[in-house]
Amino acid sequence: MPILELRDITKIFPGVRANDGVSLRLERGEIVALLGENGAGKSTLMNVVYGLMAPDGGEVFVDGAQVHIKTPRDAIALGIGMVHQHFMLVQTLTVTENIILGHEPSRFGVIDLVSARSKVSDLSTRYGLKVDPDERVADLSVGMQQRVEILKALFQGARILILDEPTAVLTPQEVRELFGVVRSLVAEGLSVVLITHKLDEVMGVADRVVVMRDGRVVGETTPAETDQVGLARMMVGRDVVLSVDKAPSKPGETVLEVRDLAVLDDRRLEALRCISLVVRAGEVVGIAGVDGNGQRELVEAIVGLRKPTSGSISLRGKDITHAAPHATIHAGVSHVPEDRQRRGLVLEFDLAENLVLGDQSDAPYASAGIMHGRVIDETARERIADYDVRTPSIRVLAGNLSGGNQQKLVLAREMGRDPDLLVAAQPTRGLDVGAIEFVHRRILAERDSGKAILLVSMELDEIMSLSDRILVMYEGRVAAELSSEEADAERIGYFMTGGSNKDGAPLQKPATTVAEGGAS
Amino acid sequence: MSETHEASVVRENLWMKALRTAGVPLLSVVLAMIIGSIIIKASGMDPLLAWGALLKGAFGSPDKWAAGNFREFGDTIGRATPLAFAGLALAFGFRANLFNIGANGQLLLGSITAAWLGLVLAGLPGVLSIPMILIGSALAGAAWAFIPAILKAKVGAHEVITTMMFSWIGLYLTSWIIAAPLKDAAGNSQTPMLAQSVWLPTFDKILPGLFRTPVNAHLGFVIAVVLAVVVWWVLKRTTLGYGVRAVGFNQWAAQNGGISIAKTTVYALCISGALAGLAGASEVLGTNHRMFDEVSAGSGFGFTGIAVALLAKSHPVAVVFSALLFGALSAGAGMMQLTANVSDRIIMIVQALIIFFVGAETVITWFIKRRQKRALEEKGATDVA
Numbered sequence: 001m002p003i004l005e006l007r008d009i010t011k012i013f014p015g016v017r018a019n020d021g022v023s024l025r026l027e028r029g030e031i032v033a034l035l036g037e038n039g040a041g042k043s044t045l046m047n048v049v050y051g052l053m054a055p056d057g058g059e060v061f062v063d064g065a066q067v068h069i070k071t072p073r074d075a076i077a078l079g080i081g082m083v084h085q086h087f088m089l090v091q092t093l094t095v096t097e098n099i100i101l102g103h104e105p106s107r108f109g110v111i112d113l114v115s116a117r118s119k120v121s122d123l124s125t126r127y128g129l130k131v132d133p134d135e136r137v138a139d140l141s142v143g144m145q146q147r148v149e150i151l152k153a154l155f156q157g158a159r160i161l162i163l164d165e166p167t168a169v170l171t172p173q174e175v176r177e178l179f180g181v182v183r184s185l186v187a188e189g190l191s192v193v194l195i196t197h198k199l200d201e202v203m204g205v206a207d208r209v210v211v212m213r214d215g216r217v218v219g220e221t222t223p224a225e226t227d228q229v230g231l232a233r234m235m236v237g238r239d240v241v242l243s244v245d246k247a248p249s250k251p252g253e254t255v256l257e258v259r260d261l262a263v264l265d266d267r268r269l270e271a272l273r274c275i276s277l278v279v280r281a282g283e284v285v286g287i288a289g290v291d292g293n294g295q296r297e298l299v300e301a302i303v304g305l306r307k308p309t310s311g312s313i314s315l316r317g318k319d320i321t322h323a324a325p326h327a328t329i330h331a332g333v334s335h336v337p338e339d340r341q342r343r344g345l346v347l348e349f350d351l352a353e354n355l356v357l358g359d360q361s362d363a364p365y366a367s368a369g370i371m372h373g374r375v376i377d378e379t380a381r382e383r384i385a386d387y388d389v390r391t392p393s394i395r396v397l398a399g400n401l402s403g404g405n406q407q408k409l410v411l412a413r414e415m416g417r418d419p420d421l422l423v424a425a426q427p428t429r430g431l432d433v434g435a436i437e438f439v440h441r442r443i444l445a446e447r448d449s450g451k452a453i454l455l456v457s458m459e460l461d462e463i464m465s466l467s468d469r470i471l472v473m474y475e476g477r478v479a480a481e482l483s484s485e486e487a488d489a490e491r492i493g494y495f496m497t498g499g500s501n502k503d504g505a506p507l508q509k510p511a512t513t514v515a516e517g518g519a520s
Numbered sequence: 521m522s523e524t525h526e527a528s529v530v531r532e533n534l535w536m537k538a539l540r541t542a543g544v545p546l547l548s549v550v551l552a553m554i555i556g557s558i559i560i561k562a563s564g565m566d567p568l569l570a571w572g573a574l575l576k577g578a579f580g581s582p583d584k585w586a587a588g589n590f591r592e593f594g595d596t597i598g599r600a601t602p603l604a605f606a607g608l609a610l611a612f613g614f615r616a617n618l619f620n621i622g623a624n625g626q627l628l629l630g631s632i633t634a635a636w637l638g639l640v641l642a643g644l645p646g647v648l649s650i651p652m653i654l655i656g657s658a659l660a661g662a663a664w665a666f667i668p669a670i671l672k673a674k675v676g677a678h679e680v681i682t683t684m685m686f687s688w689i690g691l692y693l694t695s696w697i698i699a700a701p702l703k704d705a706a707g708n709s710q711t712p713m714l715a716q717s718v719w720l721p722t723f724d725k726i727l728p729g730l731f732r733t734p735v736n737a738h739l740g741f742v743i744a745v746v747l748a749v750v751v752w753w754v755l756k757r758t759t760l761g762y763g764v765r766a767v768g769f770n771q772w773a774a775q776n777g778g779i780s781i782a783k784t785t786v787y788a789l790c791i792s793g794a795l796a797g798l799a800g801a802s803e804v805l806g807t808n809h810r811m812f813d814e815v816s817a818g819s820g821f822g823f824t825g826i827a828v829a830l831l832a833k834s835h836p837v838a839v840v841f842s843a844l845l846f847g848a849l850s851a852g853a854g855m856m857q858l859t860a861n862v863s864d865r866i867i868m869i870v871q872a873l874i875i876f877f878v879g880a881e882t883v884i885t886w887f888i889k890r891r892q893k894r895a896l897e898e899k900g901a902t903d904v905a
Contacts (some may be wrong), residue, residue: 213699305776326778335776343776348769357766357777361759 001064002081003028003088003191004049009058011044018044018217019055026160028130031182031192033206035199037432038233041215042195046162049074050082059102062160065426081153082162085169091138096120098137099152128184141395143174143291147181154185161185162193167201171290172460172493175225179205197235197433198463199228211235236433246444252281253316255452256302256421262313263297271297272478274311279421279452284443286467288492293457294476296338299425302360302454306327316420329358335409336427338456340403344410347399351391352380354398355413379416387412388408388438404435411439415446422446425456440466462491474498542838545831548877549845556870560862570860574867577855578848587732592851594723594735598807600840600847602627603738604744605799606825606830607791607839609661614834615755616788617768620665620670622683624822628814629664630657632694634713634804635811636702642715649718652812654743654801660796664690669789673782678788687822695815700809701769709813713873720806740802744840747795751836757791758903764788796822827875828898846871 004026011019018041026032034042052068053288060067062078069075075082081367089098096117105112120133137145146166153161166177177310182192182205185389196202203223204210204443216455226234233239256279265271271294273502279285283320287295300306302313304325312321313333337343344462346353356365356376364375382395387408398406407427414422424443428436445468447453457463463470470482472495479493557567580592606623614622620626632655641649668682704712720739724731755761767773767784775781801822804811812819830845832838849871853864 109731157836303776324778324780325776326780329778339777342770342772345765348772349766353762356762357773360762360766360779366759371757371759371762373757496558 002026002061004064004193005061005064006045007059007061009045009048009060010056011041011048011053012056019058019216021058022212022217023080023214024210024217026191026193029186029189031186031194031205031207031436033196033202033209034212035196035202035209035235036212036431037197037434039432040212040235044263046082046164046195047194048110049075050080050162053403063463067348076156076158078132079157080162081156081158081160082151083146083164085165087149089137089145089148092135093137094133095131095135095137095140095148095151096356097134098148099133099155099465100150103156114431120151120155122295123151125186125421127154127181129181138200139443141174143177146170146178150181150185158190160191160193162195162196163190165197166194167198167457169291169297171496172489172498175201182287198221199231199235203228213237216505229497232433238434240281246466247448249283249447251468252285252450255316256454257312257314258298258302258312259312261298261300261301261313262309263294263306264309265294265297271476272301272308275473275476276311277471279454282447282450282454283342283468284447284453284455284466286463286470287454287473288460288463288470288496289473289479290496293473293496295425295473297471297476299335299338299423299454299456302328302421302423303333305452324360327419330362332423334414334417334419336407336414336422336424337424338429340406340410345398345406348397350395350397351384351389351401352377352394354409355380355383355394355416356389357413359417363420383408383416384413386416394405404431407439413444417440421452421454423454423456424496426458427455428457428459428462436462460492460509462493464489525898534833536831542880545833545838545842545878547873548831548874548880551877552870552873555873556866559869560860560866562761563862565812565860567730570856570866573856573859573862573874574849574852574854578852587757588730589733590723590735590737590791591733594731595738595851596844597723598736598738598847599850600741600843601741601744601806601832602799602803602819602821603824603828604843605802605845606742607793607823608744608836609799609822610825611832611834611839612751612755612764613788613792613796613834614829615768617771618763618785619680620683620789620792621680621797621826622668622685622687622690622822623792623799623825624814625683625687625802626661626664626762626793626796627822628694630800631796631804631811631814632697632702632711632800633660635714635802637652638714638718638805639702639712642717642775643762644717646717646719650720650805653718653805654798656771657797657801658794661800662794664797665789666786667795669793672789673785683789686860691814693813695813698811698813701841704810704821704826705831709816711811714805714809718805719726719809720802722806735806738802738806740806743798743802744843745778747798748836748840749800751795755836760784760787767858773868796825799825830875 002025006022006024007284009019009022010017022045034045046054047410048055049069051071051074054070060069065395069078075109090101096113099120100116105116113396117133124131124133129151130145131144137148140148150161166178170178175254180409186192194206206223209223209231210217211222211231213235246280258275260276261272262270262274275298277285287298289295295305301308302316304320304323304327308321308486310320314320315333318332320328341347346357359365360371365372375395384391384394389405389412391405398409401409425444428439430438443453443455455463456467464487468484470484470487470492471478472480472482472492474495479498482491539903560567560570577592578596580590582792589699609623610620624781627679634653637653637656641652664686665683668679668686671677672679684888698711723735723737757764763774763779763784766777766779767781771781803821815866824846828842830837832842851866853867856862857864
């Protein structure tokens, strides 16, 4: 008898059937990967199971008995636990306090921290989670915080564990450790649903794979029966080129030169400490690193959104250290921001208005303060066709486009300007496989046409497949520089977590990067 | 895709947009009048009689129109004129995500400038003096908005606080000017009467053939309508307007696109102040021909302008219609009290309810969306079957 069974789950949002008659079985001690692109309905399905959304149709069975899960509390009582993509932990409380939050064991009206602590500690040892129950959550790494979330579900008696995109925030090493934990959970009799859109994870850890597309289950298989290409085909519904074919780079003259740059973050703490790097024409330089190690501040300093405290930035020899965004745009810098909806687009503007953003006061789009609608519209139509933005008209508001089309819109604008340097931050975040393929091809095409490209991404695969050189950032410094040949996930991951280059790992090339002080 | 297809999509969108934009305000007005009716009924009066009287008081009657008597209609337009300017002022600020809540202060500075320049330039022909006075008042209003604007741009001081404080300063500053340097010899609390050369001509002077009896409607309304179109054009077709809208919608993206938030804020708030200043000038030159001390007069057009702009959803052309509605309500209230014995306070309640419902747009659109969703689900269900 399956421990969890879903029959014909249907969930309708205005305009879309997020789940359309989805059925799923989970056996005891099994890891099922729920694979699909963004918007395929994976998270919706699991939110229904966890009581966060009420389904419009269908039945849920736990241990063969039909259940009606209306709230997460119902789900927890049935032994269903969920770890969300964004953790729900109180930073100032300890691990134990976070775990018992909402289910505090008490004696005579007083919280029984002692027994709670020992229970947490037992669970942690039993499943090899290695979490210190007394540590403050704020002091834990992201990977450890995730384990606290898992512990919390176990503490509440979970027999079925739902992990929603658990690897999105982890380094390669942490991913491997997480999968180790998942295997030991399953060995102890738990059952796991792993929501993901990453093919290698599915191949590595799942017993069975259920593939969703457009709200329906389109296939079920096991890693033994298929390979990544086969999974991608099921997921997208057509053949997808997974590896990016790229010609060797022919780097030309130096376009961007950052020298000894120091920048503060929003809390006025030092985010970049004396960072130096060079990007030449015709090469992609990838910045790898765990989120929050200064990548955002680096990008913002280069495009003029953030004022450096010391150091210099120059573009083709011209100093742009203190240039405002409109000056960096004029100097030849284009920027694909990491958050397209916040920084990249005015969602209330139509496509033509968005495509002129950045060039709004320049010829041929405007003269003497008056905008030339006809030129703007003609250019907009050209770029939309060129970048395959799917829309009935240029008068559609940007907010009404899908995420992939919004990103194409940003790319169309930023690359259409014919810049010298393209700074692309998380250019494929939240995009589906097809759109990612498109964005990657365009970035490489820009490289081949002689543009300098600085690529910042949390996706290691993306960094490795697109970059000609890879800089790993750690705590506001370049921890290592690797050529694309010598870079692999292990080595990058080592530097991402603070491994220093004095421990026998490859050194930076002094020709391109000024060694920064005190890296070890 | 073919050009014609795109054109038809665009036209459809324009219709949809107009309907969407106007739908909620219209619904708000209707709802407010229904609730107003209930209140009138509950106090033992006849709502139909009351609204009839209001209409008559605001627009007159066919027999009067036939005789070329548009006194009531002229009254509505006369009352709508300062509201249209003030509404434009607020709307322009709203488009840049700025709440110029102290527009009344800028308006008073515009008034006092007009009252002063009107005296100084009395010797010039109107064609020369009136444009000079209007420009002077606009500059005065802009100047009064400039300090809050600079404070916002440089140190981030919130314009709601600063413009409000400047509104109070403006109130008592103009009150003092009226009490001392610009005191009317005949009495207190007003400036001397202006020479007829600087008066904005009324409609009966401009079109004596059509308006055969005197009306309060004056050239200021025509100027307001023209300005509404100009403001619309500026917002839609100039780089300044593009920047204002971009900053208003999403300042992060605007900044990333090279638009200076600080500069745009200063421009937008000063233009808002200039429009408010014109509201004051038009009232002085067109209606009162002098300035009354606002401390005692308390007309507060700058504040009503907030409501006018909200009802118009900050669309400059819609502001004119919104101002006409508020003008009509205020012009008809007297007649309603006289004929139907309904207190003119009920009009204030109706005005407040309109704003309430416009503000409750999120609730209303939620209802609409829910209905759409239900319809969609029913359609979806039949599709499956």
